[in-house]
Amino acid sequence: MSQSPAPKGLDRRTLLQRVGLTALVAGPGVSLLSACATSSSKKKDNVKANNSDAKNPFGVKATAPLDVVIFMGGYKDDYATKGHEPIYKKAFPGAAIKHEAITAIGTTLQPRFNSGTNIPDVVDNSGTAQMDWTALASAGQLQDLTKLWDAPSVDDPSKKVRDTGMVAGKPMQMNYVATTFGLWYNKKLFADNGWTAPKTWDEFTALCDKIKAKGIVPFAYAGKNAAYYMYYGIIQSANKLGGNQVGVDVDNLADGAWSNPAVKTAAQKWGEICQKYSDKAYLGLIHTQVQTLHKQNKIAFYPSGDWLENEMKDVKGADGFEYAICPYPDMGGDKLPYPALRVSAGEPFFASAKSPNPAGALEYLRQMLSKAGAQAFFQQAGSMAVVKGALEGLQLTPGTQSVVDAQKAAGSSVITWLNFDGWYKDLDMEARNQTNKLCYGGGNADSFCSALDKEAAKIKADSSITKQTRPAIS
């Protein structure tokens, strides 16, 4: 997949288009399996698209009910109940929508998919317990979304849906949310103290010293259930230092991928930060507990994604708290210099192939991808959907505004997303364990890297686990 060099004066659209292409390629190998699924013809996709009908291109029956499953997590489900579902109902007043908000998606839905009864039409397959995409695809449970991407868009029927999205669509997954990951801090606290977001590692450690002197813990993450936020950050720094290929090697279980000098340096530097500027007590806390302390100005920097502001919106924080994101600081000799940012499309949805209302599912997704849908999502969930220009003219919350600014500043310097945590649960769990040992257990980077190389090799050698790969990044 060739990527044209970025023109001068880059805007967010081009940035995210480029990210999207990377995300498309970097996503799970579902696209490889789509060939298998259709060739084994487990079920013919019986939704015929009529692109000349801009209001109802998929031929949705006006009275057919729709079953929507939303992952109840950081984005909650108000964006569906107060946003997308009313939009669908306006288009099809006779349709009854059954809304289900589920946290343990795999545990709850797997039996329904297996038995073939009560299969939901639209599924937001996200969260720790999400269903395995490869398994779903090979069982023929996912609709091919190409007809969705080729359908006329809701806002401008002369444009196809694929042209209104910031991120290219995948054959079986609709990734709805443009997600950014970085270091979060309180803009007001920093302004009051005359602190600025650090650009280099020296600036970072010097700032941490100042913060510590003020009696605030400079950095923390939650060890009990969110250690993966921390290793996301370590790999993010490693990608930044050594180029995105570092992350590709880790995902591909390449030999010695974790012992790459970039990973080792990143692990060592972050381990030092945690040992010097954090506290062991956070090892036993869950993410909402640490995030609450962060919002109360007890912690300065917290690594997370842009769902953070919305997740914490009902929690009382320090007066005048304003979420702000900053990119990870340079470690010295970085291939992707500051302010490179990690952005990709996340929060995957799919349309079931074997449910009662497959056409309705496609139409629901189409409505989500309209400007109204994206705005409703932003208003309820506080995050950006992948629809171009949807947030123009809207009053943005401080956190979102800072994400938009950071994306603009990053331009084409994009750090790519990790995939192994979704592909190989064992590696995810071991990475969490090693991260906790490194950061809160007084460990060192050498044992971190060698233990994870060992686990990766074990998974690589295990033939019973289906392997997925990402293509190399130049």
Next chain:
Amino acid sequence: MRQGKNRFIIGFLAAPVTLYILFVIWPYIQTFQVAFSRWDGQSAPEYNGLDNFKNLFSDSKFTGAVEHHVVMLIALPLVTLTIALFFSFMLNLGGSIQGGRLRGVRFSGIYKVIFFLPQVLAVAIIGVLFSTVYQQGSKSAGVPSGVLNAVLQAVGIGGKDQIGFLTDSNLALWSVIGVMVWQAVGFYVVLFSAAMTSIPKDLFEAAALDGASRATLFFKITLPLLRDTLQVGWIYLGIAAFDGFALVQVMSINGGEGPDNSTSVLPLEIWNNAFNQPKAGYAAAMGVALFFMTITFAAISMRVTRRESIEF
């Protein structure tokens, strides 16, 4: 009534037995079947013979969990039964002699309620409760200490770094076992109390008249007559030691695995493999292994602790 009796029995048993076969026996059989396959939980299973079982023994997660179960198997019944015996003895026979009969200590009635209270709480709630009790606090980090650490700090144990009951890989499993004991003791206090009250009081009075001390009463009369109940308690607790899923998942870090995988238990590994990964066949194999381990333990326990029952 002879001819109607069998029909009567079958009529009443039909529904429960059907339910039992459908929801207990049939899933067991299916699990055995699935254990010989490679199944991702969605498409059809492909049979791969004994591969799953061969992989089990080289899987460090499986062997780690089994090691933890061995520790729990030894510690849980021993500690729980000892404490429960002591409490029920005190509550029934530990007090002064009134009107020629041995009574329990004062306020026994209230103690019985307090001891049984943990049984009434749901396991998940106990998990959340003790997560907070065990919390390692830190003044500088703004993290409040759990009750246990607060008490220890007040007495001077612990120093600057409070004790990480659930975050120290040497302590985590013992902390979990502690909670299991706390929850189980109440039930066995009641069980042993019931058994003790069924022992004729004349035996105790006769022994007391002969000058037997409290300790002699306990070891020479109570304990031997309680053997059957002890055997039952031992087996139940042993089976409970093969579980621990709910507690570990709620209390222990990293999804229940614990610091450095020190609190993993077999039900947790089974659940991880079946629902968080597409390895339902492998999980079933683990389930089969767990089944045999539990059955073996129960069989051996019953054999070893078998004595002739004492009629009184």
